[in-house]
Amino acid sequence: MSHEILQNIWYLLIGVLLTGYAILDGFDLGVGVLSPFVARGDRERRLLLNAIGPFWDGNEVWLLTGGGALFAAFPHVYATVFSGFYLALMLVLFALIVRAVSFEFRSKVESEGWRRAWDWVFFIGSLLPALLTGVAVGNVMRGVPLDAQMEFTGNFLTLLNPFSLLVGLTGLAMFITHGAIYLMVKTNGAVAERAKRRAVSGWTVLVILAGLTTGVAAVDVPARFDNYSRTPIAWAVPILAAIFLAVTRISLRRGEAGRAFLFSALSIAGLMGIFGLANYPYLLPARNAVEYGLTIYNASASQKTLTVMSVIALVGMPLVIAYTAYIYYIFRGKARVEEGGY
Amino acid sequence: MDPVTLARIQFGLTAAFHFLYPPVSIGLAWVIVYMGWRSLRTGEAIYDQMTRFWVKVLAMIFAIGVATGITLEFQFGTNWSTYSRFVGDIFGSPLAAEGVFAFFLESGFMGVLILGRNRVSKKFYWFSALMVALGSTLSAFWIIVANSWQQTPTAYQIVGEGALQRAELTNFWAAVFNPSTLPRYLHTVIASIFSGGFFVASTSAWYLLKGRHQEFARRSLTAGLVTAAVFSLLIPGAGHFHAVQVAETQPAKLAAFEGLFETQSGAAMVIWGFPDVENQTIRLNIAIPKLLSFLIDFDPNSTVTGLDQFPRDEWPPIALSFYPYHIMVLLGGWFILLPWLGLLLGEKRFTNQLFLKALLYSLPLPWAALELGWMAAEFGRQPWVVYGLLKTKDAVSVVVPAWQILLTLILFTVVYALLLALLIYLLKREFEHGPEPTVGAGLAPAQGKE
Numbered sequence: 001m002s003h004e005i006l007q008n009i010w011y012l013l014i015g016v017l018l019t020g021y022a023i024l025d026g027f028d029l030g031v032g033v034l035s036p037f038v039a040r041g042d043r044e045r046r047l048l049l050n051a052i053g054p055f056w057d058g059n060e061v062w063l064l065t066g067g068g069a070l071f072a073a074f075p076h077v078y079a080t081v082f083s084g085f086y087l088a089l090m091l092v093l094f095a096l097i098v099r100a101v102s103f104e105f106r107s108k109v110e111s112e113g114w115r116r117a118w119d120w121v122f123f124i125g126s127l128l129p130a131l132l133t134g135v136a137v138g139n140v141m142r143g144v145p146l147d148a149q150m151e152f153t154g155n156f157l158t159l160l161n162p163f164s165l166l167v168g169l170t171g172l173a174m175f176i177t178h179g180a181i182y183l184m185v186k187t188n189g190a191v192a193e194r195a196k197r198r199a200v201s202g203w204t205v206l207v208i209l210a211g212l213t214t215g216v217a218a219v220d221v222p223a224r225f226d227n228y229s230r231t232p233i234a235w236a237v238p239i240l241a242a243i244f245l246a247v248t249r250i251s252l253r254r255g256e257a258g259r260a261f262l263f264s265a266l267s268i269a270g271l272m273g274i275f276g277l278a279n280y281p282y283l284l285p286a287r288n289a290v291e292y293g294l295t296i297y298n299a300s301a302s303q304k305t306l307t308v309m310s311v312i313a314l315v316g317m318p319l320v321i322a323y324t325a326y327i328y329y330i331f332r333g334k335a336r337v338e339e340g341g342y
Numbered sequence: 343m344d345p346v347t348l349a350r351i352q353f354g355l356t357a358a359f360h361f362l363y364p365p366v367s368i369g370l371a372w373v374i375v376y377m378g379w380r381s382l383r384t385g386e387a388i389y390d391q392m393t394r395f396w397v398k399v400l401a402m403i404f405a406i407g408v409a410t411g412i413t414l415e416f417q418f419g420t421n422w423s424t425y426s427r428f429v430g431d432i433f434g435s436p437l438a439a440e441g442v443f444a445f446f447l448e449s450g451f452m453g454v455l456i457l458g459r460n461r462v463s464k465k466f467y468w469f470s471a472l473m474v475a476l477g478s479t480l481s482a483f484w485i486i487v488a489n490s491w492q493q494t495p496t497a498y499q500i501v502g503e504g505a506l507q508r509a510e511l512t513n514f515w516a517a518v519f520n521p522s523t524l525p526r527y528l529h530t531v532i533a534s535i536f537s538g539g540f541f542v543a544s545t546s547a548w549y550l551l552k553g554r555h556q557e558f559a560r561r562s563l564t565a566g567l568v569t570a571a572v573f574s575l576l577i578p579g580a581g582h583f584h585a586v587q588v589a590e591t592q593p594a595k596l597a598a599f600e601g602l603f604e605t606q607s608g609a610a611m612v613i614w615g616f617p618d619v620e621n622q623t624i625r626l627n628i629a630i631p632k633l634l635s636f637l638i639d640f641d642p643n644s645t646v647t648g649l650d651q652f653p654r655d656e657w658p659p660i661a662l663s664f665y666p667y668h669i670m671v672l673l674g675g676w677f678i679l680l681p682w683l684g685l686l687l688g689e690k691r692f693t694n695q696l697f698l699k700a701l702l703y704s705l706p707l708p709w710a711a712l713e714l715g716w717m718a719a720e721f722g723r724q725p726w727v728v729y730g731l732l733k734t735k736d737a738v739s740v741v742v743p744a745w746q747i748l749l750t751l752i753l754f755t756v757v758y759a760l761l762l763a764l765l766i767y768l769l770k771r772e773f774e775h776g777p778e779p780t781v782g783a784g785l786a787p788a789q790g791k792e
Contacts, residue, residue: 054453057408061449065441067415072438075430075508082419082426083739090750093416094757100409101761104402108768149505150427151741301431302501302510308435316442327450330461340394341457 006306007296010073011280013313017069019272021062022133023178023265028052028059030179032099032126033172035119038183038194042115049103049122049342051186051335056103058324060096072309076150076299077283084144084152085136088159092129099125107342127172134171137275138164142221143285146292150299153288163213163220170209174271177202178264181248184257186335196252199260203249210245210271223285224278234277241270348747349421349738352754354720356413358713359758363407365712368482368531369538370400371475373569378468387780392562393471394459395777396542399769401456406765408449410758421747424505425727425737431510432498432517433488440484448477479531486527487518492728493719494591496520500731505740509731521591525584526719532576533715536677537708539569543681545773547701550692558777560692567691571681577674582637588722589638592729593647594656595722598663600634605648609634614672617664622649655725662721666714673711680704 001009031052039045071078082089098121106118142163145153180199184192217224228234244267251260279285283299286292300306374396381389415437418426426433451473459467497516498509511517543566549559589596596602601612603622611633615624632642649657680700684691691697727734 050457054457057449057452058446060408060412061441061445064412064415064445065438067419068434068438068441070434071419071426071430072434075427075434076506078419078430078434079423079426079739082416083421083423083741086420086739086742086746087750089416089420090753093413094753096412097409097757097761100412101405101764104405105764105768108402108771149740151423151505153741301434304511304514305431305435308511308514309438312435312439312442316439320442320446324446324450327454330454330458338460340459 001307001310003300003303003306004297006303006310007300008281009310010069010300010306011276011283011296014066014070014073015272015276017062017066019269021059021066022174022272023268024059024062025056026130026175026178026268027182028056028179029126029130030175030177031183032122032179033130033176034179034183034195034198035123035126038180038191038198040190042112043337044191045115045119046107046337046342047187047191047335048183049106050337051183053103053342054327054331057100058327060100069309069313073301073306074283074294074296074299075301077294080146080150080152080284080294081136081140084154085139085159087156088132088136092132095125095128099129103342130175131168131172133168134174135159135164135168137171138167140284141167141217141224141275141279143223143282143287143293145288146284146286146294148292150292150294161220163216166209166213166216170206170213173202173206173209174268177206177248178261178268181252181257181261181264185261188334192257196255199252200249203245203252207245227277227280237270237273237277241267241274244270343744343748345742345744345747346735346738348744348751349742350734352421352747352751353417355751355758356410356417356754358716359762360407360410360414361713361716362709362762363403363410364478364482365530365534366537366541366708367400367404367407368475368478368534369536369569370396370403370541371471371478371538372535373538373542373565374400375468375471375475376565376569378471382464382468388557388561391558391777391780392565395558396562397455397471398772401452402765402768402772404448404452406761409761413754421739421742422727422737423739423741425732427506428508428732428737429492429728431508432491432495435511435514436484436488436491436518440481440488444477444481444484446477448474448481451477482531482534483527486530487520487523490523490526491517491520493526493723494520494522494587495728495731509728522584522587525580525587529577529580529584529715532573532580533708533712536570536573536577537712539566539573540677540681540708541705542566543570543684544701544705547698548773549776551695551698551702555776556692563692567681567684570677571685574674574677574681577677581671581674586638589646592722594649594652595658595663597647597649597652598658598660598722599667599718600646601660601664602634602646602648604650605645607635607645608632608643609646611637612668614668617660619660658722658724663718666721667718670711670714670718673707673714676704676707677711 031048035045035048039048067078102118102122102125106115106122109115139159139161142161144158147153177199180195180202183195184199187195244263248260248263248267251263281295281297282293283296284294301309374393377389377392377396380386381393451470454462454467454470455474458470462470495509497511497513497520499512500507501510502508543563546559546563546566549555550563585596588599601615601617601624602609608631610629610631612624613628613630615627615629618625635644635646636642638644638646684697684701687694687697723729725733725735727737
């Protein structure tokens with residue numbers, strides 16, 4: 001396959017990996033952010049942990065694999081973004097570290113203080129990634145200052161602009177809604193009732209913020225609309241995303257949790273699609289000078305490496321999806337708190 | 343301090359801390375696979391009790407391994423962006439392959455091990471343990487491929503100029519099986535399985551000394567001891583295979599390991615001594631004549647390259663290569679001696695206080711050996727980050743100021759110290775609590791499908 005086709009395929013595949021991450025880790029991060037607001041008392045807290053317990057680690061692997069794939073397929077983007085967004089990424093990293101151990105450690109000691117402390121760790125460890133991944137996406141859409149050596153020339157405050165913060169909040173609302181719907185699927189009674197109320201209000205906030213983001217984008221980053229005006233068929237994706245969001249809301253009203261979850265997942269895919277189409281072919285646009293931007297062409301790995309990576313993906317991912325689906329099937333049905341669990 | 347030094351300290355600290363967990367997880371997972379298999383074959387409740395307990399221990403160690411592993415994948419980009427640009431075309435694909443072929447497997451089935459006991463059949467539960475063991479062993483393969491390539495780069499061409507220069511892949515399999523991949527992988531995985539076995543044996547010795555959970559502790563001790571005994575014998579073989587490769591492909595590193603300042607024929611093997619870099623000699627040298635030459639070429643009079651063949655500024659740090667390497671080798675001897683002594687003792691190994699105490703107090707030693715071996719491998723590569731191609735000092739991120747690295751370094755130190763303290767505290771509690779009592783026949787909880 002030609003280098004150009006491979007570069008396009010890998011733009012799509014990185015998008016698929018990040019979308020997989022947003023949908024899967026999205027719900028367990030959302031549950032973490034919601035935990036103080038839907039669970040009362042130790043038993044309900046444990047119910048939440050057990051609802052996501054078998055899955056959260058596998059879900060996070062989508063991020064790790066996405067990172068590895070970005071490193072392999074677009075090394076310059078990996079190098080520029082990770083060094084440029086240094087403090088922000090380190091914050092996400094520390095959050096993910098303490099969150100990961102909170103699952104195992106919380107249940108080990110039956111003291112109220114110990115468990116309350118880990119509840120906080122779990123909440124903050126979920127909140128920071130849920131918020132900051134959106135802020136990162138916002139900056140990747142908006143563009144950052146770069147030089148001819150592809151290096152980031154801004155600082156930490158450059159990243160905290162209103163548009164990116166708005167995208168961060170939109171992402172947070174999206175994860176909260178998604179997590180709340182997940183809890184409707186996996187729990188019963190009072191917890192499920194509370195989760196439903198959070199899902200409905202989360203959905204409303206998400207729609208308002210998404211609209212607001214679009215408005216601010218028109219003023220702050222008009223270049224991201226170019227692909228849509230050049231190729232009007234691209235509007236199909238935002239329209240689909242809107243339909244998915246609407247169906248999510250309708251399913252919520254009817255109390256069809258399973259369907260709401262499916263359409264919430266599709267909405268996330270739609271929102272990621274909007275982002276992917278808006279940025280193409282840029283992986284990281286330069287805000288100071290268009291020609292410094294990192295594209296799928298100037299930032300990619302060699303044809304050979306992209307070919308190898310395609311084979312790895314083709315052989316590995318069907319297997320991954322098959323056994324992951326089976327593990328979800330094993331843990332189907334309502335979550336329960338049992339001996340040996342969290 | 344300058345950003346290069348800070349970034350190096352940070353990488354050393356976070357990698358060394360992470361490396362405390364995966365090797366013992368790999369080994370423990372295989373020991374659990376063995377216990378689960380015995381449980382399936384014999385149907386004895388004791389083996390069920392054993393898998394139950396050791397899975398709990400594995401889950402805690404595994405969790406910290408996962409958490410601290412994320413740091414490393416981020417860190418290449420955050421602190422070493424010039425390195426990432428240079429190696430990305432080759433180094434990135436093994437990392438991605440590790441995610442696709444290993445991380446998904448181990449994390450997915452780890453969920454089943456921790457929470458799925460009552461939801462799957464006994465056979466499937468055992469299969470899950472097997473998948474965790476396989477996943478973690480595969481994970482070691484891909485990360486060692488990546489590390490080995492920077493030790494002995496193969497199958498690349500240099501493209502581009504200045505800061506944007508990079509190595510491009512010319513042959514995937516040749517890069518994967520570069521000269522040091524197999525020796526390094528075998529040496530590391532064998533040592534990992536050994537460390538898992540030794541951990542089980544050593545902690546079981548504690549129960550026997552305390553006179554608690556006798557049956558459980560005896561079976562666990564034997565399972566761990568047999569594993570440790572078998573794999574301890576394979577370590578020197580794999581280590582030798584690895585050293586011969588180092589002599590061929592990274593002679594400066596071997597010279598630093600051995601403290602060989604002068605190129606010479608019939609080189610002696612230093613058992614212990616104190617390298618004096620100023621005077622280029624080994625003080626208080628205990629050595630076996632001609633052994634080094636013999637081990638490397640099967641010829642006692644062959645010539646071994648010394649440090650004199652390399653410009654002074656391309657020498658690895660001698661003390662930091664020599665001591666870790668030598669202590670590791672000496673520990674390797676103890677690791678053969680102790681488990682075999684235990685097997686020779688027969689039934690007395692469960693009651694011999696001296697043996698049990700030696701086993702218990704040796705608990706930290708496999709970790710020491712693993713860390714020292716890893717340090718020798720990495721210090722011995724200096725001053726290169728990619729051997730012969732890119733120096734460590736030229737590999738850091740150019741845009742990250744020193745104060746930010748220092749800030750995160752302090753945070754890593756605090757958070758990691760806390761994590762280690764918590765883990766030790768919780769493991770100690772778990773061991774004090776001990777295994778859940780076996781349930782008599784007829785009272786066993788339903789193990790079948792829902």
